[in-house]
Amino acid sequence: MTAPALPGALVNNPRLDRWVAFPAPGKVAIATGKVEIGQGVLTAMAQVAAEELGVAVERIAIASGDTDLTPNEGFTSGSQSMQFGGVALRHACAEVRALFLREAARVLGCDAATLAVRDGGIFRNGAPTGHDYWSLAGAVSLAQDATADALLKPTSNYTIVGRNSVRLDLPAKVFGQPAFIHDMVRDGMAHARVVRQPGRGATLESVDEAAIRRAAKGSIEFVKVGNFLAIVGREETAVDAAAVAAPNHVVWRGVEPRSPLQQEASWLLQQPSIDRTIGVPEPPASGRGRRRHEATYSKAHLAHASIAPSCALAEFCDGHLTVWTHAQGVYPLRTAIAQMLRLDPAAVSVRHLQGAGCYGHNGADDAAADAAVIATQLPGTPIRVRWRREEEFAFEPMAPAMVVKVGAVLDEAGRPVDWTAEIWSGTHSARPGSGNLLAAEALPDPPPVPQPSDPPEAGGGGATRNGDPLYDIPAKRIVHHLVPETPVRTSALRGLGAMPNVFAIECFLDELAQRAGQDPVQFRLAQLSDPRARRVIERVAAMAGWTPGLPAGTGRGRGIGFARYKNRAAYAAVVVELDVDETVHLRQVWCAADAGLVINPDGAINQLEGGIIQSASWVLKEQVRIDTAGVSSLDWETYPILRFSEVPEISIELLPSHGDAPLGVGEATAGPAAAAIGNAVSHALGARIRDLPLTRERIMATLLAQ
Amino acid sequence: MRCEQAMPSRYDFTVNGRAVGVAVEGEETPLLNVLRNALGLMGTRFGCGLEQCGCCMVLIDGEPAKSCARQIWSVAGKAVTTIEGIGTPDAPHPLQQAFIEEQAGQCGYCLSGILITAKALLDRNASPSRSEIAQALDDNLCRCGTHNRILRAVAKAAVRLREGAGR
Numbered sequence: 001m002t003a004p005a006l007p008g009a010l011v012n013n014p015r016l017d018r019w020v021a022f023p024a025p026g027k028v029a030i031a032t033g034k035v036e037i038g039q040g041v042l043t044a045m046a047q048v049a050a051e052e053l054g055v056a057v058e059r060i061a062i063a064s065g066d067t068d069l070t071p072n073e074g075f076t077s078g079s080q081s082m083q084f085g086g087v088a089l090r091h092a093c094a095e096v097r098a099l100f101l102r103e104a105a106r107v108l109g110c111d112a113a114t115l116a117v118r119d120g121g122i123f124r125n126g127a128p129t130g131h132d133y134w135s136l137a138g139a140v141s142l143a144q145d146a147t148a149d150a151l152l153k154p155t156s157n158y159t160i161v162g163r164n165s166v167r168l169d170l171p172a173k174v175f176g177q178p179a180f181i182h183d184m185v186r187d188g189m190a191h192a193r194v195v196r197q198p199g200r201g202a203t204l205e206s207v208d209e210a211a212i213r214r215a216a217k218g219s220i221e222f223v224k225v226g227n228f229l230a231i232v233g234r235e236e237t238a239v240d241a242a243a244v245a246a247p248n249h250v251v252w253r254g255v256e257p258r259s260p261l262q263q264e265a266s267w268l269l270q271q272p273s274i275d276r277t278i279g280v281p282e283p284p285a286s287g288r289g290r291r292r293h294e295a296t297y298s299k300a301h302l303a304h305a306s307i308a309p310s311c312a313l314a315e316f317c318d319g320h321l322t323v324w325t326h327a328q329g330v331y332p333l334r335t336a337i338a339q340m341l342r343l344d345p346a347a348v349s350v351r352h353l354q355g356a357g358c359y360g361h362n363g364a365d366d367a368a369a370d371a372a373v374i375a376t377q378l379p380g381t382p383i384r385v386r387w388r389r390e391e392e393f394a395f396e397p398m399a400p401a402m403v404v405k406v407g408a409v410l411d412e413a414g415r416p417v418d419w420t421a422e423i424w425s426g427t428h429s430a431r432p433g434s435g436n437l438l439a440a441e442a443l444p445d446p447p448p449v450p451q452p453s454d455p456p457e458a459g460g461g462g463a464t465r466n467g468d469p470l471y472d473i474p475a476k477r478i479v480h481h482l483v484p485e486t487p488v489r490t491s492a493l494r495g496l497g498a499m500p501n502v503f504a505i506e507c508f509l510d511e512l513a514q515r516a517g518q519d520p521v522q523f524r525l526a527q528l529s530d531p532r533a534r535r536v537i538e539r540v541a542a543m544a545g546w547t548p549g550l551p552a553g554t555g556r557g558r559g560i561g562f563a564r565y566k567n568r569a570a571y572a573a574v575v576v577e578l579d580v581d582e583t584v585h586l587r588q589v590w591c592a593a594d595a596g597l598v599i600n601p602d603g604a605i606n607q608l609e610g611g612i613i614q615s616a617s618w619v620l621k622e623q624v625r626i627d628t629a630g631v632s633s634l635d636w637e638t639y640p641i642l643r644f645s646e647v648p649e650i651s652i653e654l655l656p657s658h659g660d661a662p663l664g665v666g667e668a669t670a671g672p673a674a675a676a677i678g679n680a681v682s683h684a685l686g687a688r689i690r691d692l693p694l695t696r697e698r699i700m701a702t703l704l705a706q
Numbered sequence: 707m708r709c710e711q712a713m714p715s716r717y718d719f720t721v722n723g724r725a726v727g728v729a730v731e732g733e734e735t736p737l738l739n740v741l742r743n744a745l746g747l748m749g750t751r752f753g754c755g756l757e758q759c760g761c762c763m764v765l766i767d768g769e770p771a772k773s774c775a776r777q778i779w780s781v782a783g784k785a786v787t788t789i790e791g792i793g794t795p796d797a798p799h800p801l802q803q804a805f806i807e808e809q810a811g812q813c814g815y816c817l818s819g820i821l822i823t824a825k826a827l828l829d830r831n832a833s834p835s836r837s838e839i840a841q842a843l844d845d846n847l848c849r850c851g852t853h854n855r856i857l858r859a860v861a862k863a864a865v866r867l868r869e870g871a872g873r
Contacts, residue, residue: 038813038850166809173814174802176749176789180815183748217732236743237735240755307753307761307815307849357813357850389754602809606852610812613851636758636847644840647853 006148009033009088013071014145016099019092020049022137026120028053028060033073034085035065036169037328038357039666040603041081043168047599048086051160052093052153054117055133062168065330065352075329075431077360077492078460079569079664082599086662095150096142103140104131155597164602169354181326181353182311186382189313191236193243193388194370195229196395197442198255198630200449203227208249215245223377228442230374232383243388262487263626265298265401265691268424271483274452278464279477283409283418291414294407295511297504299692301624302399302493303639308356309392310363314371315382321348321375325368326355329431333365336432337372339447340440348372359614361431361491363387363396369437390634395438398624399493400426400486402463404504408473414516415527421467421504422479426486428462428496429455436491452484455496460566466498466671469505470564471527487626495565495667499615502563502671503678503692510559510679511688519548520560520679530564532594535655536573537562539592543651544575553686555580559679561672570595570668574612576676578648580684583696584620586648589673594655596663604665605652611669612650617642619674619692717782721745722791733779738762740778741788749789749818753847760846763819764788770826789818792825800870801825804863805856812850820846824860832868836861 006014013019013033021029030049036042042062050057063069065076073085097117104122105112108129116123121132155161172179197204204227212231213220218238223230231246233239261267313324321343327333330350338345350368358364371385387395403424408416430436430450440447454462461467467478513523521541528534540546540560550558557580562573571594579585589612598604621640625633633639674692682688687702714729721741728744736755741747741764753761755774762774765787793799801821804810811817820843827834827842834842839860840853848856 038815040812166806167811170806170809170811170814171795173811173817174805174821175793175795175798176747176818176821178748180751182752183742185746217734235731237730237732237739305849307759307813307847308751309754354813356815359849386752389756606809606812606855609854610851613853614849617851635756636754641847641849642853643847644843644853644857645837647840647851647857650854 006146007084007088007091009071009073009085010091010146016092016096016144016146017142018071019089020053020096020142022133025134026059028055029063030060030089031063031070032085032089033065033071034081035076035328035352036354037076039607040167040600041076043165044082044599044603045086045089046168047160047165048090049093051158052090053097055120057160057165059120067330067334067350072331075332077328079565079666079668081664082662083569083664086599090152091148091150092146094152095146098150099140099142100133100136103136104129107131161599162597162601165600167603179354180308181313181324181355182308182386184313184324184353186313186315189382189384190232190234190378191239192230192232192371192374192383192385193239194385195231195243195246195250196391196438197227198252200441202252202255204229205251205253211249212242212246216242223374225373225377226442226444228373228439230370232374232378257628258487258626258630260627263300263624265300265403268401268403268483271485273424273481273483275479275481277477277479278457279468280475282420282477283475291410292407293410293512293515294405295508295690296403296405297500297507297690298403299401299500299503301401301488301490302618302622303393303624303633304359304362304396304493305639305641306356306358306362306392309387309389310367310396311355311384311386312364312368312371313382313384314368314375316375316379319347321372323348323350323368323372324353325350325364326353326358327364327368328358328361333368333432336365336437337369340369340437340443341372341376360399360493361397363392365432366395366438369439373439373443393634393639394631397430397489397491400428400490402497402500404500406504406508408508408512410512414512414518416473416512417475419469419473419476420479421501422481423463423467423497423501424481424483425463425497426483426490427452427454428490428492429453430489430491452482454482461497463497465496465501465566466563467501468567470530470533470567471524472529473527488624488631494611494614495670498563498565498667499618499670499674502561503674506561506563506672506675507678507682507688507690510682521546522548524562532571533562533564536571536592536594539653539655540573540575540590543592543653544577544590546575552683555684557680557682557684559676559681559683561675561679563671565664565668565671569664572608572668572672574669574672574676576673576680578677578680578684580681580699582699584677584681584694584699586616586646589648589650591650591652591669592655593652593665593668594657595665595668596657596659596661598654598657599662601654604654607666608652608669609650611667612673613642613647615670615673616677619677619694621693623693717778719781719783720785721747722787730778733777735778736774737764737776737778737781737786738773741773747788747790751815751818753819760819760823761816763822763846765822765826768826768829770823789821792821799825800866801828801860801863804859804866808855808859808862810852810855810859812852816846816848820848820856824863827860828864828867832871833864
């Protein structure tokens, strides 16, 4: 057994009773600060706890994301839940097990090393002792801090972790039970919709309440605080009808017009930016005499496009505000809501309930802020806010558009020896905590415009995420242009900058391979010494029956893409086969991944596959549209996503892991899949398209130019 | 001219085989709101309210229909089947069984509507091909990327239903 250092989440939340309790005979209560966002994390956490404690998974009940009950683990994001939160839970459970064994050894007068736990029962040299967690629970206090002294169960002894486990949350969803925050009902609850301020600084000039009441065809009331306007009523149908009609009966002043030019990523290149360089300095100009290649790639703003619009409930009773949300971080949201309403954080409880998959920072936090504002105006009445579809598309934070210009100096063999990635992007992080709630902007004394920033490199970076290629290139640098003012509010979407950066890097490598007259797979392997990276590329090539030298420009294409997410999470390589006529038809996808210690292999494969399909949708179809009035892609017809008949068959292999560290998988495939599609389209066309999405218009223009 | 605040009217229909009569203020009230708010049947989900995503799919006299914009007056006298009506944990429909076996879900928000559409498909086509299943589900959106598992689960349920019918 190995003695571990204490994981960060345990350092921040050291008390063991924050994590584990034995509330009743045969029952184990686990608490985690990570939340279920459709990725199956609670099932995996139950496996981790069951394994380390030595109990059946069925005994475990999990509380998650509750500021009154669970540890503060920040946000559930960045494919970090198992890599960090799961490891913390594992350590806490190991220590709890050790404390109980120590107590049992004392009672039995024996050496703890002779004792073991089997489904909660304590055994001595294989025989039951008559003691178990529950009989000893009164004698063992968990009101103490974790110490890092407990020994972890060796992974070679695992019987639960590493095996497929069925999703605990799935039956409720298959049988149509109340499973989502949208399904929550409180006694005396009122429905509410917000009449959104068109933009920061816009002021509410007039409201024709009578006209809105007529449209409601039912009883409604108005809540107005500064420039924050909401419609509230007992009948959801009336409230909805009023909300649909309201924008036509409200006059705003100070609305800043937008321009269709702003929907193109190239708009970023003309904007002021905050610049920095990471990596080795630019080589002297004399070094540029050698062969050089340069290409510029881009992607437009993307919507999270969660299948359900955001929803929240809030209740303000006796000076205490309780908020139910599907946001990714209950503690940061509590801080932000308390700040917005000038409440003591201790007077605010935030509880997580499941929403539809969010894939990042969507409207969840803002809907929670809406409900909180309204609830404090109507004390005693539980308020349910459910955004409208159009509202989610128009006002959720978007993934920023990005431009990535890659330039390389090449050696005699055509391989890069000096590499520069120049990246233009809005911020990838405007999560709550620094005044980023929409409702706050409409209240009197709005917070100042947040200082533009991006996640630090230590956190995996934002626009720069995966901007540094994993290949053996002697000199590399990233020039990051953070564009502070963007036409829409931007924040985190699955993988942040990883998808566009990997798309750029891996398409650029194919361009270099082509110039060098080499096969793309061989070209990559020739400059990649990381053995785990090589292994996923070699494996996916074998899975796909990759053969060098297939002719280009035939209408059928094959392409490969590879990345290690954040250069420190899971490795993934993807091969795509597709046909292109006027549009792209995906035929088959293969993926090989190395995710280290995998808790629930079926769950990991589900995540890897979901990442591939979502990425295919981004790359082939998605772009937030902007006209003079703002976002104009307000429904599923103007913001189409991949449909069932467009989804290819996908084969995924998880490679056996070395070592016992889990590596996050949720965001690992999006970049490689995007690049593989880009390279396959280029192979099929015999010409490169470097701007996403790969629409019919761009394909036709490329064909006509040939 | 329509009254500003209509008197509640009563509409009678059946839901999952049970006769219901609901009094609602507007004849334009969406069936979805009646199911969720008046009848407490939360299984039918709100997705867009624009008849574009399929989350709110129900069967009306056996035909799949989006309930989010389906006005209540048009349902009077008809038979509505929701996700709660096709099976329960104790007596699951073969589709529900297959979705659990294939672990065909991520966030699961779209599943109610997809199961309903799939049931309507299998009711009229006992052995659909992969592409026929995909075509039938094209009106249902899934954002998590669980499509292939869902296609496999529907195909598996079709086999089970055929085997059951053959016995």
